[in-house]
Amino acid sequence: MNSISQPFPHTMPEHVGAAFDMAVSEAWRFAGQTAPNPAVGCVLLDARGEVLVIAAHHKAGALHAERLAVEQAHALGVVERIHTAVVTLEPCNHTGRTPPCTEALLSTPVQTVWIGCADPNPHVPGGGAAYLQARGLDVRWLAHAANGGACLARCKALLAPFAWRMAHGRPWITVKQAVNAQGNMVPPVGSTTFTTRQSLEFAHILRRVTDGIVTGTGTIQADLPAFTVRHVPDHANRRRVLVVCGAPNKVPAHWQEQAQARFDVLFCPDCADLPAVLASTSALWVMVEAGPTLLRAISAQGLWDDWLHIRQDAQGCDHFSVSTRHDISPLSLFPQWARCTQEQACFPVL
Numbered sequence: 001m002n003s004i005s006q007p008f009p010h011t012m013p014e015h016v017g018a019a020f021d022m023a024v025s026e027a028w029r030f031a032g033q034t035a036p037n038p039a040v041g042c043v044l045l046d047a048r049g050e051v052l053v054i055a056a057h058h059k060a061g062a063l064h065a066e067r068l069a070v071e072q073a074h075a076l077g078v079v080e081r082i083h084t085a086v087v088t089l090e091p092c093n094h095t096g097r098t099p100p101c102t103e104a105l106l107s108t109p110v111q112t113v114w115i116g117c118a119d120p121n122p123h124v125p126g127g128g129a130a131y132l133q134a135r136g137l138d139v140r141w142l143a144h145a146a147n148g149g150a151c152l153a154r155c156k157a158l159l160a161p162f163a164w165r166m167a168h169g170r171p172w173i174t175v176k177q178a179v180n181a182q183g184n185m186v187p188p189v190g191s192t193t194f195t196t197r198q199s200l201e202f203a204h205i206l207r208r209v210t211d212g213i214v215t216g217t218g219t220i221q222a223d224l225p226a227f228t229v230r231h232v233p234d235h236a237n238r239r240r241v242l243v244v245c246g247a248p249n250k251v252p253a254h255w256q257e258q259a260q261a262r263f264d265v266l267f268c269p270d271c272a273d274l275p276a277v278l279a280s281t282s283a284l285w286v287m288v289e290a291g292p293t294l295l296r297a298i299s300a301q302g303l304w305d306d307w308l309h310i311r312q313d314a315q316g317c318d319h320f321s322v323s324t325r326h327d328i329s330p331l332s333l334f335p336q337w338a339r340c341t342q343e344q345a346c347f348p349v350l
């Protein structure tokens with residue numbers, strides 16, 4: 001990042017900030033579908049700051065956000081008006097499953113490129129920003145903008161699961177734990193849930209944006225859970241990972257057969273091996289839906305990145321709070337969290 005020379009600090013125009021927000025929101029729609037690639041968004045603007053195209057990377061093997069944006073600009077007949085590109089991640093400068101995004105941008109009259117985060121992937125050459133600057137483009141990093149902090153935080157939150165996987169070799173782990181007014185996690189007999197409809201929808205949104213689920217044999221024996229995304233729209237035709245902590249022989253064969261139709265089911269007899277088992281998958285972000293026994297072990301071993309608590313009060317109202325071990329969390333992209341204090345009831349939406 002530092003190889004780029006530019007005035008420091010500079011100011012980000014308001015319309016660029018708005019474009020970053022659009023790019024993050026568009027990319028976030030595809031979270032849960034892009035692994036092993038990160039979710040990335042791109043917005044193209046004209047010289048007056050008018051939005052021409054909003055695009056995102058949809059899934060691995062599909063066009064990267066910048067290339068899709070340029071294709072859409074062609075389809076809309078607005079290519080000649082492109083002046084500024086706003087991208088949440090440094091444009092790639094290599095040929096992988098698709099050709100370099102730097103070349104896609106250079107095929108247009110774009111003059112300025114605003115970049116959120118540097119590419120944390122150590123396996124690709126990088127250098128996209130320097131390449132564009134060497135070809136005469138005005139390349140600007142959010143990190144160098146005096147007023148870019150909030151936008152940069154959103155870009156980092158979007159990238160967090162991928163960046164974590166690149167740095168630590170395992171997916172980002174979000175634990176979801178619902179507790180009733182008596183401090184009990186176990187639902188009433190005959191039910192698998194006790195939280196409100198809104199909490200249920202949020203749980204399913206979390207299933208949608210993550211790449212897989214971690215559970216324990218105790219939960220499977222008690223609930224025979226489906227772990228599917230219901231109540232909210234799901235991504236079409238994707239296979240997720242389902243890691244079962246515990247002994248394979250404790251899992252009923254009929255449940256396993258049904259689960260294997262939808263998930264890549266992996267067993268992890270001792271959750272201490274969870275990082276290695278998760279590393280063997282392509283997941284960027286997984287959620288833990290397990291009972292008190294496994295959650296105790298996961299907590300004791302620090303095998304989590306953020307922990308979502310849903311606490312139901314005696315009146316049946318659910319209260320959300322999040323503990324995060326890092327300075328950034330993908331959960332911060334749910335718009336309501338920003339206004340949510342520890343003990344305030346709030347309902348995150350996608």
Ligand SMILES: NC(=O)C1=CN([C@@H]2O[C@H](COP(=O)(O)OP(=O)(O)OC[C@H]3O[C@@H](n4cnc5c(N)ncnc54)[C@H](OP(=O)(O)O)[C@@H]3O)[C@@H](O)[C@H]2O)C=CC1
Pocket residue numbers: 176177178179184185186187192215216217218219220222223245246247248250268269270271272289290291292293294295297
């Ligand atoms: N309120 C909520 O948010 C949720 C509630 N639940 C509820 O929880 C209940 C089930 O909870 P529970 O019986 O505790 O089962 P768990 O889901 O916590 O699974 C426990 C199992 O995890 C396995 N395990 C793997 N590694 C470890 C380790 N290092 N330490 C301890 N266990 C390990 C063991 O399997 P093995 O014995 O095979 O070796 C253990 O029996 C159900 O009633 C379910 O409805 C479930 C999910 C969410």
Ligand SMILES: Nc1c(N[C@@H]2O[C@H](COP(=O)(O)O)[C@@H](O)[C@H]2O)[nH]c(=O)[nH]c1=O
Pocket residue numbers: 178185186187192193194195199200203219223224225226227228289290
């Ligand atoms: N009890 C409980 C939860 N429990 C989780 O949901 C699973 C059931 O999933 P499914 O079969 O797909 O409906 C169950 O086994 C457990 O993992 N979740 C919550 O948000 N709130 C709750 O009160």
